[in-house]
Amino acid sequence: MTAIGKDVPRKEALDKVTGAVKYNDDINEPGLLHVKMATSTCAHGIIKSIDVLSAWNVPGVRAVVTGDYLPVMTGSVIKDRPPIAINKVRYYGEPVAIVVADTEHEAQKAANSIKIEYSPLPMVKSPKEALVKGAPLVHEKLGEYKKAIDDVYPAAGTNVADHSKIRKGDMDKGWSECDVIVEGEYTMPKSDHIAMETRNVRVKIDPDGKVYVSSSTQCPHGIKDTLATVFSLNEGDIIVNAPLVGGAFGGKAPVNLEFIAYIASRAVGGRQVKLANTREEDIATSPTKIGLEAKVKLGATRDGILKALELKYFVDAGAYSDTAPRMAKTMASNGTGPYNVENVFCDALCLYTNNPYSTSFRGFGNMGHTFCMERTLDKLAVALNMSPFDLRLKNAISPGKGHTSATQVKITKSNTGDLAKCIYKINELIKLDDDLRVEVAKDKVIARGMSCIWKTSASNTDAISGAIIVFNKDGSLNLIVGVMEIGSGVKTGLAQILADKMNMEVDQIHVQMPVNTESSPKHWKTVASMSTVMAGRAVLSAADDAIRQIKDLGSIVLRVDPSQLEIGGGKVYMRSDPDNYVEFKDMVHGFKFRGGNSIGGQIIGKGTYIMENLTILDRETGKGRMGPAWTVGVQAVEVEYNTKDHTYKLVKAATVMDIGKIVNPKTAKGVVMGGMSMGLGLGSREGFLYGSNGGILNDSLRTYKVMRFGEQPDYMVEFIETPAEDGPYGARGLGEHGILGMPAALANALTRATGVELDQVPIDAELIWQLKTGGYV
Amino acid sequence: MMQLCGTDTIELEVNGEKRKVTVRAADTLLHTLREKLGLTGAKPGCENGDCGACTVLLDGWPIKSCLMLAAEAVGHSITTIEGLKNAPMQKAFFENWGFQCGFCTSGFIMTCHALATIHPGADDDTMADWLQSNICRCTSYEEIQNAVKQVLGKGDSSGVQGVVSMKEK
Ligand code: FES
Ligand code: FES
Secondary structure (H helix, E strand, O other), X not given: OOOOOOOOOOOOHHHHHHOOOOEHHHOOOOOOEEEEEXXXXXXXXXXXXXXXXXXXXXXXXXXXXXXXXXXXOEOOOEXXXXXXXXXXXXXXXXXEEXXXXXXXXXXXXXXXXXXXXXXXXXXXXXXXXXXXXXXXXXXXXXXXXXXXXXXXXXXXXXXXXXXXXXEEOOHHHHHHOOOEEEEEEEEEOXXXXXXXXXXXXXXXXXXXXXXXXXXXXXXXXXXXXXXHHHOOOOHHHEEEEEOEOOXXXXXXXOOOHHHHHHHHHHHOXXXXXXXXXXXXXXXXXXXXXXXXXXXXXXXXXXXXXXXXXXXXXXXXXXXXXXXXXXXXXXXXXHOOOOEOOOEEEEEEEEEEOOOOOEOOOOOOOHHHHHHHHHHHHHHHHHHHOOOHHXXXXXXXXXXXXOOEOOOOOEOOHHHHOOHHHHHHXXXXXXXXXXXXXXXXXXXXXXXXXXXXXXXXXXXXXXXXXXXXXXXXXXXXXXXXXXXXXXXXXXXHHHHHHHHHHHOOOHHHEEEOOOEEOOOOOOOOOOOOOOHHHHHHHHHHHHHHHHHHHHHHHHHHHHOOOHHHEEEEOOEXXXXXOOOOXXXXXXXXXXXXXXXXXXXXXXXXXXXXXXXXXXXXXXOOOOOOOOOXXXXXXXXXXXXXXEOOOOOEXXXXXXXXXXXXXXXXXXXXXXXXXXXXXXXXXXXXXXOOOEOOOOOEOOOOOOOXXXXXXXXXXXXXXXXXXXXXXXXXXXXXXXXXXXXXXXXXXXXXXXXXXXXXXXXXXXXXXXXXHHHHHOOOO | OOOOOOEEEEEEEEOOEEEEEEXXXXXXXXXXXXXXXXXXXXXXXXXXOOOOOOEEEEOOEEEEOOOOEHHHHOOOEEXXXXXXXXXXXXXXXXXXXXOOOOOOHHHHHHHHHHHHHHOOOOOHHHHHHHHOOOOOOOOOOHHHHHHHHHHHHHOOOOOXXXXXXOOOO
């Protein structure tokens, strides 16, 4: 009766197609006040004055608040960010003052009327500029900031928020063994998550000190922990409610608007306030994706065996560091891609600039290093006169060959799966071991490109998850976990895992969709593609707990040892005589004997999980175990390029990934395809454009382009199943991975099609034209 | 169209029901549906006409309710996702995994439902023409395309409640 491997529709699917599903902003209580922000129109400057008088004159205004009202510093890595600017602004769009008013339009009107004067400072607009000697400092007091974690190394008196190093092997020896060495320089701009639901939150503070937060978030428990620390509150007084989320992609992982909404509620005596981003604020004020500049040098023998790799990453964190240092570290640790390289040298600098600040984004930095390495591999293939397909196959990381990662973790079957199998498989979907560029008509070229991918999580070494199973009287059960349903179908997957373990039908499992920190067990964060793995393990352990209780009770009723009992189909029965059974419905709320006397009670199973065996990486060498198993895979793109006007069409896109165990095939495929679509968007059109004042020019969905219906290629997705020993049923993470290799595969295909090296994204007809013609007509 | 100054009470016909509602002249139809009538199926994705998350039907035609004032909708028949009952397009989205987070889904279903009703024989170009009005950030669009084709293939899209007039504009 296993539910694993079945296309079980999302538990909340009916609510979603009828419009009944409630997202955070769909729940409105009468009497709540509205918060609007006045944001900076200066990218770097000292705040000379803030004139709030006019705001107070707008009818309906209940509070006008500036940064000095409740000055706190926030940050999950370095505490470098005041939620409302104090003394200085560091990016265009930064909140400088807020207004609380009876209605949204009154709040907006008042916010618009606030006059702020700045004395502008010179801007730092790119990682390169951040590193120039004598560059303006984004944070003059960097050396004085508190660190939220130990292993981050901000350099006082510079714009360097962190420096991650990899020193593996012997570089001199490595280079001396190389017959061919290639180099490349790459850039990826900052861009936005564009979850269709913009971030929004409500907060109220009761007279007894209880703080009620309702948020569109990936991280309700993180909000609770963080608000408690930042505002010195009792953790137990903070209750965070989080309904279903309308897309997140990492953008709703950090605590962001919650700080401001809490401050706003305090300013109006604890009344409930709502702060909901407009699309423009969601892009320009809330955190974005990191930008990247990189230099890669890669060498190999004439047979194409990789021998030495030097990586230099310059990460554009923007004005505040948030999780950017962790993403830079992720790039350093995984920068080889899924290839064995004995000698690796990497410096990853995470840099402050006066661009909007960054936070986690689908892929957590892994898309960046993938782009750099995979473009370089294609250059190497050309230099070696070898097919890019063979080159990748030859160096594919694999167990049993003494391969190690850049952080010197031994590669095993369990921790990486089977990349070679993925590579052979994708060749059946899009032919890659053949001619990769074909002229099909006058002006028309078909070209293909590929990219291997890998990613493990970069979670805290002590990240936890928990699950509670509560039985209903009819024998069905409710599953309560702290994982957020952000669209990945994770809660349905967990129900499938539980149904399998309990040997029940999946429709007998009811999953609590919203998370409430008062009653849901803690799940670290719904990020890092680790939810099914972590919560899945917790669910299995909760099921074990419940099964033990059921068997104990069953053994009394059936008068046999618990070891002689089995469960299934909503019954506990004797293995030797299945007709001798007790139905769950007669026992999960206690068993009543004929005379009326009863034993047992409600069966409640609990399970917990903590990440095991992860270590902090060594500061000097990067040695250590950052995440559990990697998920490896390979992606390919086929384009049709018009040699005359330099436009191109996306024809096909394929992914083959080793996900350990397929819990729900259709959902897994959908999540991967969605990632591929986003990756193609980043490769072909997405990225911020800045005006001379440092502000984002394309801060609306009219000007910020995303993939639209009809532009999609034919998608092909296949899975390989090499179990990860520590995943539930062997499952590995897969939620983010679809995005990772798409920009690289696209750039590789287009480089081949156009004959110009495309080492930056987004790649549009104009860029190709400029590179081909030098920009002259 | 009616004239409205300040705040006034208007009558809207939504999902076959006549609803009295007090609005400001500047209130959009989206705001009114969500905040005043409790019909939160239509979503604010941009409030600028760019994403289609707020799509509802006006006399059977998809419109972006963030771009229309509530006052402009007086005298028209409005259908929101809550007004669809077992429409084939809902079933098709369900069966084809046509969504993940679901935030774009109401808007997409309304656009697709109208397409299937107005152009039951729509070809790929017409389909793309219509559906480019909506953004989905989670799916790859292929799932949505499969859902729409499933319904178009059958040429059946009954299930709208409320008055729907199909006259080409
Ligand atoms: S909210 Fe109306 S089009 Fe985006
Ligand atoms: S399902 Fe999330 S935006 Fe479409």
